[in-house]
Amino acid sequence: MDEAKIKQLKQFVDLCKSDPSLLSDPSLSFFRDYLQSLGAQVPPAAYGESRSVDDESDDDDVADAKPHVEEVEEEEEEEEIIESDLELEGDIVEPDNDPPQKMGDASIEVTDENREASQDAKMQANEAISEGKLEEAIERLTDAITLNPSAIMYATRASVYIKMKKPNAAIRDATAALEINPDSAKGYKTRGMARAMLGQWEEAAKDLHVASTLDFDEELSAVLKKVEPNAHRIEEHRRKYDRLRKEREERKTLRERQRRKAEAQAAYEKAKKEEQSSSSRRSGGMPGGFPGGMPGGFPGGMPGGFPGAGGMPGGFPGAGGMPGGFPGAGGMPGGFPGAGGMPGGGGMPGGVDFSKILNDPELMAAFKDPEVMAALQDVMKNPANLAKHQGNPKVAPIIAKMMGKFGGGGM
Numbered sequence: 001m002d003e004a005k006i007k008q009l010k011q012f013v014d015l016c017k018s019d020p021s022l023l024s025d026p027s028l029s030f031f032r033d034y035l036q037s038l039g040a041q042v043p044p045a046a047y048g049e050s051r052s053v054d055d056e057s058d059d060d061d062v063a064d065a066k067p068h069v070e071e072v073e074e075e076e077e078e079e080e081i082i083e084s085d086l087e088l089e090g091d092i093v094e095p096d097n098d099p100p101q102k103m104g105d106a107s108i109e110v111t112d113e114n115r116e117a118s119q120d121a122k123m124q125a126n127e128a129i130s131e132g133k134l135e136e137a138i139e140r141l142t143d144a145i146t147l148n149p150s151a152i153m154y155a156t157r158a159s160v161y162i163k164m165k166k167p168n169a170a171i172r173d174a175t176a177a178l179e180i181n182p183d184s185a186k187g188y189k190t191r192g193m194a195r196a197m198l199g200q201w202e203e204a205a206k207d208l209h210v211a212s213t214l215d216f217d218e219e220l221s222a223v224l225k226k227v228e229p230n231a232h233r234i235e236e237h238r239r240k241y242d243r244l245r246k247e248r249e250e251r252k253t254l255r256e257r258q259r260r261k262a263e264a265q266a267a268y269e270k271a272k273k274e275e276q277s278s279s280s281r282r283s284g285g286m287p288g289g290f291p292g293g294m295p296g297g298f299p300g301g302m303p304g305g306f307p308g309a310g311g312m313p314g315g316f317p318g319a320g321g322m323p324g325g326f327p328g329a330g331g332m333p334g335g336f337p338g339a340g341g342m343p344g345g346g347g348m349p350g351g352v353d354f355s356k357i358l359n360d361p362e363l364m365a366a367f368k369d370p371e372v373m374a375a376l377q378d379v380m381k382n383p384a385n386l387a388k389h390q391g392n393p394k395v396a397p398i399i400a401k402m403m404g405k406f407g408g409g410g411m
Helices: 003-018 020-024 026-037 053-064 112-130 134-147 151-163 167-180 185-197 201-214 218-283 361-367 370-381 383-389 396-405
Strands: none
Touching (some): 026 361, 112 134, 112 151, 134 151, 185 201, 201 218
């Protein structure tokens, strides 16, 4: 036998001595059974009944690979942003919830007579206003609107509602005026003043600014001086909290992205360690082609004989069999039990490279099949049993293929 392959065989045996659990690999069951057939004492670890230190360390590695998302520095969940109270200046009034006032019919045809009567009603309303008779003024202006629903009539009645502190009614009339005449300065002015009375500072400022561009007056200027500061404070307040909410959302998005990244990294590391652990258990630590990792297959074949095949001339290294044999065996003088070989005799030619078998996916898969392995072990124990397996469609092709791998030298 080649000296280098003898050395490899010795390394494999030493490895099995240091870690018998390697023999628990299903693909090595044939070798384990072979040892037992020689009377060898096989430790329980070879059947997977106990775990090696390496296996335990592998499991520790896998456990360590669990996602440690908590290691990602995450801030505590931020509290909901609560806006502070905003201090504003100016008095506001309670909204008026009276039923809507009577409005004019925009579809009527306004005659000259109606127009003159409408003007007379407006003059009477102005006199009532000067005398502080606001309810009467509203009645006269309502008559005027009924006769001639014009923008100026609506805007005038809106101004009276402001004096009566009825901002909602004023807004309805001012809006009606602007629908008739979008450039009504008095419509914007009265609606802006009514909105200010309700504390709608930003809307009020918009209306009053438009009014000032159409027809500026001192009263409008005075109202704007009260409204604008509040409108500015509200705008700055809103921008501040919009910015805070946006920043909070960005931080939340960043934390979520970091969490997903950490989970993905942890999952990758876990899968990688599990694969390494699985590979380590499968390989048994010796890189190569023999199940468990011996390079180049079983070293050099078994020169001289497969079970029952003409014996193993000289046995393993050294003539005259294996002195003392495997543990518990009485040596193997001249070959496996059942010498004489199977029909076609001659035994297995020396120098066979077992990697041809071990690197064959079909054979390796067959070795994991309990039925096939049982048949092979049966033949190993008694080569004469080969005949009873020739009719098995699962076993016969495997035996034939193995014979082919051995060069047809007869099994």
